[in-house]
Amino acid sequence: SLTIGIVGLPNVGKSTLFNALTKNEVLAANYPFATIEPNVGVVGVPDPRLGKLAEIFSSQRVLPATVDFVDIAGIVRGASEGEGLGNKFLANIRESDAICQVIRAFKDDNVVHVDGKISPKDDIETINTELILADLQTIEKVLPRLEKEARVKKDKQPQVKAVQEAQAILEEGRTLFSAGIAQGTERAEPLHELHLLTTKPFIYVFNVDEDELTDESFKDEQRALLAPAEAVFLNAKLEADLAELDEEEALELLQTVGQEEPGLATLAHVGFRTLGLQTYLTAGPKEARAWTIKQGATAPEAAGVIHTDFQKGFIKAEVISYEDLLETGSVAEARSAGKARMEGKDYVMRDGDVVEFRFNV
């Protein structure tokens, strides 16, 4: 599955946040036999639709979609110089599908900032610089060979041009993602084989003081600065406390700081979207469940997420949109109201499709 790597300078609250991530009860309860690596936090993506489906189908349990966060420990500054921990740090980032940087914005004289002052902008630049330098090194290694090849193979020329363009952007101190060259998009295609780090989508998590959680002007300012990357604002200590509480107590605590949902829930949603994922839903007496697919996945691909045999033997999918099902109140009612569609193998799944697959075994 796709993963999001968590990075950040020392003492910004990464461990505190990661501990909160791994205290996720949803998963311990739903996947009791899953083996999860110690540096991986699997977070449920809260989805109120599942609770409603469970009511309609009298489902015994609810299984949300999940996002995997990987704690990428390691020395950050000097990583691009490629020694020891630095190499491992970069290799771990290379394996992630998105990068989540935790940034310190909380004030606390008892917690030392490595650079002696709290400056989100400088912290972001410190990390970005290492990633940019690593990408520049990668390019410097391969570009001469590519240029040589392109002199005989004309079809290599567009790739050379794309790599040169990427190099120019990086030399300006910008990440490729911020310049609109994001992994998985057409613009990043000619760069694919270089596995550049800064084409990965970025998420910024601001670890702010509790009383700053409602500071909308600070949040808007940061969001504008960091777009197209998304920004999430939370207090890591509060998240760790919330993870220990039951739902009702957690909601009460959230209210005292003017929040509607835990920051981790917001982070899960943002992470899911950033990875280009979406869900479809299934429901029955056993469980109401959200299944993870790539945006743009077809019905047979969606079926394959449940079981490869479902994909191989795919015949069709009966699809009811969640809204229609909620409005009609049952599958039978939805069918008689003409709201149940039979979709074939070319159907592109939409978020919130409630599905039952028909297949040959």
Ligand code: GDP
């Ligand atoms: P890491 O080095 O990035 O993993 O940071 P830690 O999670 O170990 O946190 C470093 C120190 O900052 C610890 O003493 C934490 O208790 C403290 N800390 C973490 N988050 C917060 C926060 O939101 N507010 C305050 N005041 N302290 C925090």
